Amino acid sequence: MGNADYAYPSTNMRCAHQVAIPPPQPFFESLKSSLKETFFPDDPLRQFKNQPKSKRFILALQYIFPILEWGPRYSFEFLKADLVAGITIACLAIPQGISYAKLANLPPILGLYSSFVPPLVYAMMGSSRDLAVGTVAVASLLTASMLGGEVNANENPKLYLHLAFTATFFAGIFQASLGILRLGFLVDFLSHATIVGFMAGAATVVCLQQLKGILGLVNFTHKTDLVSVMTSVFQQTHKWRWESVVLGCCFLFYLILTKHLSKKRPKLFWISAMAPLTSVILGSLLVYLTHAEKHGVQVIGHLKKGLNPPSFEYLVFGSEYLSLTLKTGIVTGIIALAEGIAVGRSFAMFKNYHIDGNKEMIAFGMMNLAGSCTSCYLTTGPFSRSAVNFNAGCKTAVSNIVMAMAVMITLLLLTPLFHYTPIVVLSSIIIAAMLGLIDYEAAIHLFHVDKFDFIICMSAYIGVVFGSVEIGLVIAVAISLLRVLLFIARPRTFVLGNLPDSMIYRGVEQYPVANNVPGVLILAIGSPIYFANSSYLRERISRWVDEEEDKLKSSEETSLQYVILDMSSVGNIDTSGISLLEELKKKLERRGLKLVLANPDAEVMKKLNKSKFIELLGHEWICLTVGEAVGACNFMLHSCKPKPKTDENETWDNNV
Numbered sequence: 001m002g003n004a005d006y007a008y009p010s011t012n013m014r015c016a017h018q019v020a021i022p023p024p025q026p027f028f029e030s031l032k033s034s035l036k037e038t039f040f041p042d043d044p045l046r047q048f049k050n051q052p053k054s055k056r057f058i059l060a061l062q063y064i065f066p067i068l069e070w071g072p073r074y075s076f077e078f079l080k081a082d083l084v085a086g087i088t089i090a091c092l093a094i095p096q097g098i099s100y101a102k103l104a105n106l107p108p109i110l111g112l113y114s115s116f117v118p119p120l121v122y123a124m125m126g127s128s129r130d131l132a133v134g135t136v137a138v139a140s141l142l143t144a145s146m147l148g149g150e151v152n153a154n155e156n157p158k159l160y161l162h163l164a165f166t167a168t169f170f171a172g173i174f175q176a177s178l179g180i181l182r183l184g185f186l187v188d189f190l191s192h193a194t195i196v197g198f199m200a201g202a203a204t205v206v207c208l209q210q211l212k213g214i215l216g217l218v219n220f221t222h223k224t225d226l227v228s229v230m231t232s233v234f235q236q237t238h239k240w241r242w243e244s245v246v247l248g249c250c251f252l253f254y255l256i257l258t259k260h261l262s263k264k265r266p267k268l269f270w271i272s273a274m275a276p277l278t279s280v281i282l283g284s285l286l287v288y289l290t291h292a293e294k295h296g297v298q299v300i301g302h303l304k305k306g307l308n309p310p311s312f313e314y315l316v317f318g319s320e321y322l323s324l325t326l327k328t329g330i331v332t333g334i335i336a337l338a339e340g341i342a343v344g345r346s347f348a349m350f351k352n353y354h355i356d357g358n359k360e361m362i363a364f365g366m367m368n369l370a371g372s373c374t375s376c377y378l379t380t381g382p383f384s385r386s387a388v389n390f391n392a393g394c395k396t397a398v399s400n401i402v403m404a405m406a407v408m409i410t411l412l413l414l415t416p417l418f419h420y421t422p423i424v425v426l427s428s429i430i431i432a433a434m435l436g437l438i439d440y441e442a443a444i445h446l447f448h449v450d451k452f453d454f455i456i457c458m459s460a461y462i463g464v465v466f467g468s469v470e471i472g473l474v475i476a477v478a479i480s481l482l483r484v485l486l487f488i489a490r491p492r493t494f495v496l497g498n499l500p501d502s503m504i505y506r507g508v509e510q511y512p513v514a515n516n517v518p519g520v521l522i523l524a525i526g527s528p529i530y531f532a533n534s535s536y537l538r539e540r541i542s543r544w545v546d547e548e549e550d551k552l553k554s555s556e557e558t559s560l561q562y563v564i565l566d567m568s569s570v571g572n573i574d575t576s577g578i579s580l581l582e583e584l585k586k587k588l589e590r591r592g593l594k595l596v597l598a599n600p601d602a603e604v605m606k607k608l609n610k611s612k613f614i615e616l617l618g619h620e621w622i623c624l625t626v627g628e629a630v631g632a633c634n635f636m637l638h639s640c641k642p643k644p645k646t647d648e649n650e651t652w653d654n655n656v
Contacts, residue, residue, distance in 0.1 A: 019599070019600060019605060019619075019622045019623065019624055021605050021606065021609045021614070022602045022603075022605060022606050024606070063359075064125065064362075065124050065125055066124075066125065066126065066127050066359070067123060067124045067125075067397065070396060074396065074398070077395075078395040078396055078398070079398065081393045081394060081395045082394055082395055082396060082398040082399040082401075082402055083402055084392055084393065085389050085392035085393055085394035085395075085399040085402070086394075086398070086399040086400070086401065086402020086403045086405075086406065087402060087403075087406060088270060088273050088274075088388060088389075088392040089132045089273070089385055089388050089389050089392065089399065089403050090115075090402070090403045090406035090407060091273055091274050091276070091277040092273050092274075092276055092277070092384070092385055092388055093115045093132070093134050093385060093403055093407065094112065094115070094277060094280075094406075094407065094410055095276040095277055095279070095280045095425075095426070095429055096111070096134065096135070096276060096382075096384075096385070096429065096433065097111030097112050097114060097115045097134060097135055097407075098111045098112065098280075098300065098418065098421070098426060099111070099426040099427075099429050099430045100135040100136065100137055100140040100430070101114070101135065101140070101377070102423070102426055103137060103140040103141060103144065103206065103209065103430060104135075104139075104140035104141070104143045104144045104164065104377060105143075105144045105147075105148060105153035105154075105160065106143075106153075106160075106161065106164055106377060107157075107161070108300050108303060108418075109303050109304065109415070110375060110376065110377055111135055112303075112407055112410060112411055112415075113308045113374065113375045113376050113411075114134065114135050114371060114376040114377055114378075114379050115133075115134050115135070115379075115403065115404070115407045116307065116308060116376075116404050116407045116408055116411065117308055117367075117370055117371055117374045117376055117404075118133050118134075118367040118368065118370065118371045118376055118379040119132075119133040119134070119367075119400035119401065119403055119404040120400070120401060120404050121363070121366055121367035121370050121371075122363050122364075122367050122397065122400055123397040123398065123400040123401045123404075125359075125362065125363035125366055125367070126344075126359075126360060126363040126397055126400075127344075127355045127356050127359045127360060127363070128344035128347070128348060128355045128360065128381070128397070129347075129348075129351065129353070129394065129395065129396050129397060130344070130347035130348070130351070130386055130389055130390045130394060131340065131343060131344045131347070131381035131386050131389070131397075131400075132381065132382070132385040132386045132388070132389040132394075132399065132400060132403065133367065133379055133380070133381055133385075133400055134379055134382055134385050135377065135378070135379055135382075136336065136339060136378075136379075136380055136382040137202070137203070137206050137382075137430060137433065137434060137437075138198075138199065138202040138203075138206075138335055138339070138437075138469075139332045139335055139336050139378045139380065140377075140378075141202060141205060141206050141209070141224070141469060142202075142328070142331060142332045142335060142469050142470075143164060143167065143328065143332060143377065143378065145224050145468060145469050145470070146167075146324070146327065146328040146331065146332075146469075146470065147160060147163050147164060147167065147324065147325075147328055148160075148222050149222075150321070150324055151163060151321070152222070159316075159321075161314070162314045162315070162316050163316060163321055163324065163325050163328075164377050165311050165314050165315055165372050165375070165377070166315045166316045166317070166321075166325040166329075166372070167325045167326075167328040167329040167332065167377075167378070168329065168368050168371055168372040168376065168377050168378050169315055169329065169368075169369060169372035169373075170325055170326050170328075170329025170330065170333070171328075171329040171330070171332050171333035171336065171365075171368050171378055172329075172333075172364075172365045172366065172367070172368030172369035172370075172371070172372060173329070173365065173369065174329060174330050174333045174334075174365070175333050175336070175337055175361050175362075175364045175365030175368060176361065176362050176364075176365025176366055176369065177365070178337070178358075178361045178365075179358045179359065179360070179361030179362035179363075179364075179365060180358075180362060182358055190334070190338045190477065190480075191453070191456065191480050192453075193446055193450075193453035193454070193456040193457040193460075193476075193480075194456055194457070194460055194476040194477060194480055195338060195339075195342065196439055196442045196443060196446070196457050196460075197443070197456065197457035197458060197459065197460030197461040197464075197472075197476060198335075198460040198461075198464060198472060198473055198476055199339075199437045199439070200437060200438045200439060200440075200443070200457075200461050201460055201461040201462070201463070201464025201465050201469075201472050202437070202464055202469060202472075203434040203435070203437035203438050204226075204434075204438065204461075204464070204465050205224045205225075205226075205229075205464060205465060205469065206430060206431075206434045207430075207431050207434050207435070208224075208226065208229045208230075209224065209229065210427035210428075210430050210431050211229065211233050212427075213244070213248070213298070213423045213424050213426065213427030214244065214245060214248040214249075214252075214424055214427050214428070214431075215233065215236075215239075215240045215241065215244060215245060216239075216240065216241030216243070216244030216245070216296050216297065216298065216424065217232075217233075217236055217239055217240070218239070218298075219236070220232055223468075224468055224469060225465070225466055225467055225468060226465050226466055227466070241296035241297070243292060243295055243296050243297055244296060244297055244298075244422075244424045247283070247286075247292075247297065247422060247424050247425070248424040248425075248427060248428050251279050251282075251283065251424070251425050251428040251429075252428040252431055252432060254275065254279065255275050255276070255279060255428060255429065255432035256432055256435070258271050258272045258275040259272045259275070259432065259436070266391065269388065269391035269392065270392070272388075273388040273391075273392070275432075276429045276432075279425050279428065279429060280418070280421050280425055280426075280429075283421060283422045283424075283425035284417065284418065284419075284420040284421045284422070285420075286422075287299060287420045287421075287422050288420045292422070293420065293422075297422050297423075297424065298422065298423040298424070299419065299420050299421060299422055299423065300418055300419065300420075300421045300422075300423065300426075301419060302416075302419060303415040303416070303418050303419070304415065305411065305412060305413075305415050305416070306411060306412070307408065307411055307412065308374040308375045308376065308411075309374075309375050310373060310374060310375070311372065311373060311374060311375040312372075312373040315372065315373075331470065331473070332378050333368075333378070335473075336364065336368075336378055336379075336380035337360075337361060337364060337380070339380055339381070339382070339383070340360065340364055340380035340381035341355075341357055341360050341361075343381045343382070343383050343386050344360060344381055344386075345357075347386060347390050350390070364380060367379060383436075383437075384433050384436065442457075443457055443458070443461075452483060455479070456476055456479045456480055456483070457476075459472075459475050459476055459479050460472050460473070460475060460476030463475040463476065485532075487527065488527065488530065488532050488533060489532045489533050489536060490533065490536055491525060491526050491527035491529075491533050491536075491537065492526040492527070493523055493524065493525055493526065493537065493540050493541065493544065494507045494508075494509060494523070494524055494526070495507065495508050495509075495516075495521070495522065495523060495524075495544065495548075496508070496514070496522040496523070496524050496566060496626060497511065497514030497515050497516050497517070497522070498514060498515050498516075498517060498630070499511060499513065499514050499515075500513060500515065503625075503627040504627075505522060505566070505626040505627065505630070507524065517630055517633075517634075518558040518637075519558045519559065519560060519561040519562065519633070519637050520560075520561065520562045520563075520564060520630060520633050520634075521544065521545060521548045521560055521562070521563045521564070522564045522566060522626060522629075522630070523541060523544055523563065523564070523565055523566065524565075524566040524568070524569065525537065525565060525566070525567065525569060525570055526569050527569060527570070528570055528571050528572040528573060528577075529570055529572075529573045529574070529576075529577030529580060530572075530573075530574050530576065530577060531574055531575075531576035531577075534576040534577050534579070534580040537580060538580050538583065538584065541563075541565075541584060542587070545560070545563060545588070545591075545593070548560055558637075560593060561593065561594065561633070561636075561637060562593065562594050562595075562596055562633040562636075562637075563588055563593055563594070563595055563596065564596045564597075564598055564626060564629045564630065564633070565595070565596070565597050565598065566598045566599065566626050567597055567598060567599055567600040567601065567604060568598070568599045570600065570601060570604055571601050571603065571604075572601070572603050572604065573603075573604045573607055573608075574607075575611070578607060578608065578611045578613055581595075581597075581608075581613060581617075582613060582616065585616065585617060594621070594633075595617065595621070596621045596622075596623065596629045596632070596633060597617070597621065597622045597623070597629075598622075598623050598624075598625060598626045598628070598629040599623070599624060599625055599626070600622065605622075620632075
């Protein structure tokens with residue numbers, strides 16, 4: 001039986017509290033407020049308010065160069081800690097830099113160049129105290145994969161080198177632009193599950209690529225997928241060098257053992273940090289004393305002395321490869337940002353301080369711009385190096401300056417010592433570092449907590465390992481965006497019930513003890529109402545009403561009279577959503593039911609008022625809480641009287 005069969009009392013029943021309609025706000029003021037909240041949620045200008053001009057200038061310089069803020073408070077105690085940390089990470093940075101440059105198919109000396117200029121720039125502009133700047137394996141692999149697809153580094157090394165500098169330049173422009181335009185939230189589209197799967201896949205691919213060095217192979221596939229790599233390996237079994245295999249396995253075992261020991265005893269972190277450098281020294285001595293380079297063990301060869309030569313003149317802007325370098329720069333820049341900011345935030349959380357994501361983007365962008373003009377390729381804040389910096393007790397970014405000075409001394413005096421460094425040792429260093437990026441425990445956790453996140457993670461991993469790094473990244477981001485769209489297009493709606501002896505209303509699925517209110521269907525909508533989900537909500541609410549009426553008819557309980565929509569989670573609504581409410585109201589009235597809204601948001605009330613929907617529904621049917629809405633409905637249910645039947649009523653009933 002619907003509301004058409006009842007006569008309501010003449011007293012106009014209202015909820016206990018009226019829902020306020022916010023005062024009208026000019027469009028441009030509203031737009032300004034929305035843009036400010038989107039791009040400036042941290043309100044970076046608040047420190048400039050009520051300050052004289054001279055003070056504002058100093059504050060602006062400190063904002064751009066954070067070293068000017070903490071530098072005057074720097075103490076001798078900090079210097080001692082940063083000296084130890086800087087020397088420690090230099091021991092890791094030198095062999096890693098050479099290794100990762102080889103991974104990117106670039107001259108090994110570029111790995112040292114990239115550990116000199118960029119850390120100096122970051123020390124002045126970065127906001128993290130713990131981030132240790134340098135090259136990373138994933139970005140190196142991406143550079144080799146994307147540039148190597150069109151230009152062979154062995155056949156045309158000069159062009160390949162120039163393209164790498166240009167891609168680094170574009171990466172710096174892109175990163176700095178994101179920070180200046182306050183677009184850091186775009187990086188958030190790389191979800192945790194995406195990064196876990198992508199990093200694990202990239203680490204697997206990097207390890208597979210190192211089979212070339214471990215087996216002592218000269219010719220190797222330029223493709224990165226598992227099938228191509230394994231085909232290349234097993235087609236050349238007759239070219240495997242047992243000397244290289246033995247040497248590589250011994251050093252890999254040593255590196256893994258030291259890492260395991262450092263994990264078991266955190267105070268011995270320096271053993272793991274020194275292991276790569278000691279491996280290089282021992283490997284070089286072994287090759288020099290045994291002349292192993294004459295028996296199939298490949299060595300680095302000559303590294304020229306001197307600091308970074310300028311490379312601005314080598315940037316290629318007007319060639320046919322412009323789109324390639326632009327694409328490579330953007331993709332590697334995004335990955336570098338995601339890794340660097342995530343690492344910086346992780347260590348900042350441990351020490352209870354805050355880093356500004358947009359300032360970090362500007363710092364990364366400027367150091368890569370400076371690097372591209374000084375013979376460096378892409379750098380960011382790698383986890384392994386930053387973890388060593390953190391465990392070594394660094395206090396400020398001065399540890400990066402100390403590391404850069406150590407690299408400078410190496411470039412000026414020590415590069416000839418790396419002549420006999422075996423390639424197989426560098427491969428072992430890379431494999432040992434990459435094993436830490438395969439976080440299988442995080443994947444297992446995703447499987448137990450959220451199966452969809454696990455699917456995203458595995459899609460990224462499989463795409464990288466069996467396709468390419470770019471394919472894996474595109475697949476993971478596409479699935480993540482699909483999930484976001486599904487959340488928007490298919491918002492959750494659920495029935496609310498009353499918890500016994502309370503005025504609290506909760507979902508009946510979550511709380512089976514919650515009681516349904518006789519004659520009243522209470523539905524909660526779990527997201528804003530937009531054009532993308534209005535059609536779905538229309539059909540879903542209609543189904544809820546049909547199911548409730550069928551259930552009441554079969555149980556012969558009080559017939560349905562009211563439908564209450566809990567709007568607590570509806571933060572916004574567009575014109576399609578308003579049309580949905582108008583259509584829903586008409587549809588319910590044709591069935592003899594009354595629509596009631598509970599707790600709509602200020603923005604929603606503003607739009608409902610402008611669209612005249614409040615007048616159409618009646619302000620008395622918009623309540624502050626679900627409890628008040630239920631109270632109003634119960635009052636009407638107990639106050640209404642049956643209408644006397646008339647021919648006109650019978651005709652109306654038949655029409656309904």
